[in-house]
């Protein structure tokens with residue numbers, strides 16, 4: 267039943283003055299600035315620009331913790347195996363599985379090719395480029411010895427200010443990241459700089475194993491020589507860091523006089539000592555390759571560029587102001603929204619599809635939507651445009667090759683991909699299909715925002731290739747006279763048996779959604795719609811129902827039984843009316859069944875084994891079903907946790923931070939604020955005092 271809501275909500279109407287002026291946005295944003303008095307063992311505080319991020323400990327630099335400095339261009343391969351017959355990626359042959367009466371070759375690990383299979387799964391990895399820390403001349407200082415530690419991340423300006431006392435002297439450190447380039451600006455103030463007790467250290471990893479041991483990537487204590495000091499003057503220096511065939515550079519420039527020494531024996535640590543000044547401004551420029559010519563902006567240039575970029579980010583997008591609601595749930599929801607917005611701009615706004623832990627591997631195309639669609643919903647198309655549709659265009663040829671080689675038309679998008687679009691071997695990787703219609707989901711939001719010929723043309727090739735595969739993949743079942751999806755396949759919940767999985771609820775609904783949009787795409791351009799698209803769409807298998815509720819897949823045994831795997835993993839059937847709009851063609855969604863599905867999920871699902879974005883999917887489903895309180899309850903569920911700095915915690919299945927959870931939260935919040943086609947909302951609890959601005963309805 268729909269709640270009757272007494273709105274105290276104002277929405278922006280076209281042409282009206284800003285309902286939430288910049289100073290009010292600033293007040294709300296800054297009220298959630300993270301404050302720390304000790305390093306976290308799991309998350310850094312970060313500055314960054316989407317393609318580059320710099321994570322720091324309590325000192326404001328990477329002094330005690332090897333938090334990551336990562337960039338979109340910094341990748342590394344382990345050396346290839348030397349096992350005879352498995353020395354090159356082309357030696358990988360995968361496995362053939364029966365697929366509707368024919369053998370299809372999939373990129374699955376072949377037990378006879380273990381070494382090259384593993385190499386293809388593990389490579390390339392993001393490389394943590396270098397660490398910059400404080401260097402205490404007394405070599406054994408620990409965090410406990412620093413007194414009065416205090417640290418604030420000012421998310422309105424994109425800067426971290428850290429202070430503490432050491433040996434009776436105050437030390438303050440401020441760091442900024444350039445909004446366009448992999449450059450940080452650091453200002454250190456302390457008497458200890460002048461006395462020689464304090465310097466700045468530069469460390470380089472000698473390998474990047476430990477890549478799944480978040481938060482640290484890389485080996486920092488190896489004695490192998492990896493880094494050379496290429497050039498050193500009294501105000502500049504540059505380093506060349508070599509890891510196998512990978513070369514990256516770091517150039518630094520500082521105010522006043524000083525010198526760089528090192529590496530100290532058996533380490534890859536270099537130290538900058540300045541003299542004659544109690545203030546050092548240091549600019550560090552990271553870049554790929556071995557060119558030693560650097561050009562340095564000033565510290566002040568970086569600070570003012572950062573201030574300008576962040577003020578624009580916070581004032582140009584959509585905004586939700588819950589600050590007039592004196593309710594702990596509203597405050598916590600607002601905190602999660604604001605901090606997630608900061609973290610997605612730092613970690614997710616790359617020209618590559620984001621990785622699960624932001625700048626930490628792996629990178630999964632089915633999660634691209636959960637990471638990045640929020641940029642569209644919050645009015646940051648500029649950031650989404652960095653990766654879409656360019657990523658799809660970049661991956662198009664290899665995806666066409668994959669489809670062709672498997673006997674399908676169009677382009678089959680991989681799941682776990684490297685930056686070139688190569689799919690990592692894996693049974694799930696090869697058989698997952700729900701990443702496919704994401705293309706239409708992104709494209710349609712772009713078209714809503716920019717309803718013109720350029721948008722249609724820009725996406726046409728990838729939409730067409732995507733739909734061609736979808737039509738060709740669906741299989742005409744002679745006995746039931748419908749088009750089936752699978753087997754073999756994996757649905758969103760990756761815990762079913764692939765050779766019997768057929769017609770999963772979410773994938774069927776998503777196939778219809780994707781083909782509907784592809785057909786409209788052609789109609790808008792006045793181009794003939796390929797006949798197969800409508801034929802498949804109009805004859806898809808019906809959504810499977812078991813016990814009056816939508817099931818994981820058609821005929822799945824023991825559906826809706828407690829303590830079975832059928833009620834574990836992602837409850838994607840809720841996504842049919844949460845992430846997706848109801849169907850615009852074919853049989854309507856049965857809302858009675860959908861409601862029943864939602865209540866069975868609530869009663870039976872193993873939430874402890876779920877992922878955070880599952881809760882945002884469930885919250886969106888609750889919203890469409892009219893249950894706002896349940897939506898809030900899901901968004902604040904005990905298993906959907908955000909730490910003090912706003913990082914979503916991974917939970918039992920994935921490492922912390924887990925960035926799709928931030929994207930999911932922002933999608934759900936945008937749906938509360940902007941509603942959806944036909945019911946524009948907003949949708950918040952009735953006694954909340956809410957101002958929203960700049961949202962458009964969800965599909």
Ligand SMILES: *[C@@H]1O[C@H](CO)[C@@H](O)[C@H](O)[C@H]1NC(C)=O
Pocket residue numbers: 302303304
């Ligand atoms: C440090 O922060 C924690 C959590 O915010 C707080 O409980 C503690 O009292 C603080 N300690 C100091 C010394 O300020």
Ligand SMILES: *[C@@H]1O[C@H](CO)[C@@H](O)[C@H](O)[C@H]1NC(C)=O
Pocket residue numbers: 341342343355389390512686
């Ligand atoms: C890693 O190896 C693959 C396959 O040989 C190659 O395409 C890619 O460019 C390499 N990447 C790096 C960072 O070396």
Ligand SMILES: *[C@@H]1O[C@H](CO)[C@@H](O)[C@H](O)[C@H]1NC(C)=O
Pocket residue numbers: 362363364365754763764765
């Ligand atoms: C699925 O079928 C293929 C043969 O087509 C077989 O090799 C494979 O082991 C089966 N997989 C499972 C999980 O049963």
Ligand SMILES: *[C@@H]1O[C@H](CO)[C@@H](O)[C@H](O)[C@H]1NC(C)=O
Pocket residue numbers: 404405406
């Ligand atoms: C640190 O090392 C110095 C010698 O370099 C020593 O005098 C001092 O006691 C040590 N401090 C601690 C806390 O171990």
Ligand SMILES: *[C@@H]1O[C@H](CO)[C@@H](O)[C@H](O)[C@H]1NC(C)=O
Pocket residue numbers: 487488
């Ligand atoms: C390097 O550090 C790791 C983890 O901190 C530790 O397990 C290892 O023993 C250290 N290796 C050396 C050579 O000190």
Ligand SMILES: *[C@@H]1O[C@H](CO)[C@@H](O)[C@H](O)[C@H]1NC(C)=O
Pocket residue numbers: 556557
């Ligand atoms: C720098 O890299 C280029 C291209 O990779 C290579 O041709 C050149 O030899 C390298 N120079 C040095 C000094 O390593």
Ligand SMILES: *[C@@H]1O[C@H](CO)[C@@H](O)[C@H](O)[C@H]1NC(C)=O
Pocket residue numbers: 743744745746750768820
């Ligand atoms: C046709 O559909 C039915 C019902 O879904 C299924 O059991 C059967 O396996 C399908 N036929 C073939 C040949 O796949």
Ligand SMILES: *[C@@H]1O[C@H](CO)[C@@H](O)[C@H](O)[C@H]1NC(C)=O
Pocket residue numbers: 814815856857858859862
């Ligand atoms: C919807 O499902 C309910 C059972 O959940 C059923 O009673 C009803 O007939 C269905 N409605 C339609 C239109 O199919």
Ligand SMILES: *[C@@H]1O[C@H](CO)[C@@H](O)[C@H](O)[C@H]1NC(C)=O
Pocket residue numbers: 828829
């Ligand atoms: C399901 O498992 C929980 C504990 O994991 C147990 O408490 C409960 O009794 C089980 N329910 C059924 C119906 O077996």
Ligand SMILES: *[C@@H]1O[C@H](CO)[C@@H](O)[C@H](O)[C@H]1NC(C)=O
Pocket residue numbers: 593594595895898899900902
């Ligand atoms: C906050 O949300 C929880 C979960 O929905 C609910 O139980 C609680 O009553 C709410 N608290 C307030 C103050 O509204």
